[in-house]
Amino acid sequence: MKLEGERWRTLVSTVRLGKDEYRVVRPALPLRHAPLYEGYMGVEICVDKAAARTIAMAWAFAMRSPRTVVYLPLRETACECRSNDGPALDLVLLHHGLGFRRSRWKDVRAKLRDARPHTVVCQGMPEERPVPRWTPETLRGEIAESTVFVVGDRPAFQAGGRALRQLVEDCPRHMHGAPGTHCCAEVTAKDRHWNWLHVVYCDEHRVSTRR
Numbered sequence: 001m002k003l004e005g006e007r008w009r010t011l012v013s014t015v016r017l018g019k020d021e022y023r024v025v026r027p028a029l030p031l032r033h034a035p036l037y038e039g040y041m042g043v044e045i046c047v048d049k050a051a052a053r054t055i056a057m058a059w060a061f062a063m064r065s066p067r068t069v070v071y072l073p074l075r076e077t078a079c080e081c082r083s084n085d086g087p088a089l090d091l092v093l094l095h096h097g098l099g100f101r102r103s104r105w106k107d108v109r110a111k112l113r114d115a116r117p118h119t120v121v122c123q124g125m126p127e128e129r130p131v132p133r134w135t136p137e138t139l140r141g142e143i144a145e146s147t148v149f150v151v152g153d154r155p156a157f158q159a160g161g162r163a164l165r166q167l168v169e170d171c172p173r174h175m176h177g178a179p180g181t182h183c184c185a186e187v188t189a190k191d192r193h194w195n196w197l198h199v200v201y202c203d204e205h206r207v208s209t210r211r
Helices: 049-063 102-110 154-177
Strands: 007-017 020-027 036-038 043-047 068-072 090-095 116-121 140-144 147-152 183-188 196-201
Touching: 007 049, 007 102, 020 049, 020 102, 043 049, 049 068, 049 090, 049 154, 049 196, 102 140, 102 147, 147 154, 154 183, 154 196
Parallel strands: 020 068, 043 196, 090 147
Antiparallel strands: 007 020, 007 116, 036 043, 068 090, 140 147, 183 196
C-alpha cells in the first residue's frame, strides 16, 4: 500500500501558555495496537497494519510542519508481541526550530480539550529528490513526562522516515509470504537517552488490546 494520497483524520488544538501559543495535531481516533516503551538500546513500538500507517503518516506530516507539535497518545495501547514490561510512553514529533521546552508538555497536554477535526492528505516521503547528507546527530530523542520526543529538521525526518515508508509499503507482503518473519523499521538517533526508534510489525493475530 502506498502512503501517498492516504487520508489521516486528525484533531487540531491551539494551546496558549502565557504569551506562547502551540498548534498540536493528534489522531482523531485512538491507535489500538501501538505500545511504545523503552527497550535495551532505545525505544520500541509494536504495530499492526493500521498503526504502522498512522505513525508513518504522522511522521510525514511532522516532516513538513515545522510549526506544529505532532502528538501520538500511545500509552493506552498494548499487544502480546511486546518484549518489555516497562511503562508505556506517548510519542511527540517536532522540529527543533520550534524551540519547544519539554517541561511545558504536561501543561500543553492538559489543555487539549477543544479541538477541530481536520483531514491530512499524506504526501509521503519521496526519495526522488536529493537529500542533504544526514548524520545521526541531526535527529535527537528525549524521554520526559512519559513521552518520547523526536526532534529534528526536515532532512532528518525525511531520512529517518524512509524506513517507516518501507514498513508500511513492504512489510504486509513479506508477512503474508513468510508468516513470523521479523519486519521492522529502525530510525537512528543519537542522544544520551536512546539510540534508535525500533518499530516492529506484528502478525495481526498476535495483537490484542489490553483491558
